[in-house]
Each structure stands twice: as C-alpha cells, then as structure tokens.
Amino acid sequence: AVTSRFYHEKVIDHYERPRNMGSLPKNDPTVGTGLVGAPACGDVMKLQIKVDDQGKIVDVKFKTFGCGSAIASSSFMTERVRGLHLEEAGQIKNTEIAKELCLPPVKLHCSMLAEDAIKSAIKDYRRKQQSAASAGASAS
Numbered sequence: 466a467v468t469s470r471f472y473h474e475k476v477i478d479h480y481e482r483p484r485n486m487g488s489l490p491k492n493d494p495t496v497g498t499g500l501v502g503a504p505a506c507g508d509v510m511k512l513q514i515k516v517d518d519q520g521k522i523v524d525v526k527f528k529t530f531g532c533g534s535a536i537a538s539s540s541f542m543t544e545r546v547r548g549l550h551l552e553e554a555g556q557i558k559n560t561e562i563a564k565e566l567c568l569p570p571v572k573l574h575c576s577m578l579a580e581d582a583i584k585s586a587i588k589d590y591r592r593k594q595q596s597a598a599s600a601g602a603s604a605s
C-alpha cells in the first residue's frame with residue numbers, strides 16, 4: 466500500500482483496525498470528554514473515558530479526524546489507559562506513544578494530541594464530579 470512508504474507497520478495496524486472507536490454519552494456524569502485540536506494541521510481528536518467510583522477507567526472511546534498517526538496514537542492511547550487509575554493515565558507522555566508507534570519527528574505532534582486528549586478528558590471528568598459534589602452540598 467502507498468501508506469506503507471510513509472507509515473510504520475504498527476501505525477498501519479492501528480489505522481486499519483482502530484481499537485475502541487466510537488462515542489460515550491457526553492452528559493453521563495461518569496464520562497469525561499476531551500476534545501483537542503492540533504493548530505499545525507487542523508486535525509481533531511475526541512477521547513472519552515468512563516470512570517468508576519474508585520477513579521478507575523472502565524471504558525474508553527475515541528473519534529479522530531486526522532492523519533494516520535493521529536488515529537493510531539488515539540487507538541493506542543485507548544488500549545493503554547483502559548483499567549488505569551486517573552492519576553496514572555494523566556501521566557502518560559506523548560513520547561511513549563511516539564516511541565511505541567515509531568513516529569518520525571514530523572509526526573510527534575500527532576502523538577501530542579493523544580496526550581492532550583486524555584488530560585482534557587480527565588479534567589472534564591473531575592470538573593463534572595466537582596460540580597455534582599457542590600450541587601449535592603448546596604441541596605443538603
């Protein structure tokens with residue numbers, strides 16, 4: 466395939482058979498949504514996590530409108546964070562993804578999208594939990 470001249474085999478594997486593609490209900494209080502864009506190329510990545518009451522990621526979905534490396538990075542990220550606690554998931558660096566997928570330097574920002582997306586999803590989840598907690602507090 467033409468793509469094999471540009472992309473490494475692990476990228477192609479995730480690109481052709483993306484893991485965990487789809488959406489989770491955005492308004493579910495146990496779901497955090499991260500939506501981020503890369504200014505350099507305009508590619509957009511949405512990553513959603515479902516978190517249990519122990520702070521563990523029990524489900525994860527993504528939708529990426531972007532290049533093969535961005536799709537592969539998000540697919541890889543969903544597999545990487547499933548079952549992790551939020552603290553661990555928030556510490557995953559794009560360099561780990563780039564290394565795993567053998568991304569060349571010009572594609573580093575694609576893996577950065579995945580790091581930004583998981584961080585943004587965690588932040589959204591925490592914001593929801595806080596507003597739910599303060600709503601509960603003011604109601605009592």
Ligand code: FES
Nearest residue numbers: 473474475566567
């Ligand atoms: Fe083949 Fe890295 S994907 S060596």
Ligand code: FES
Nearest residue numbers: 506508532535575
């Ligand atoms: Fe921009 Fe890949 S080229 S996300």
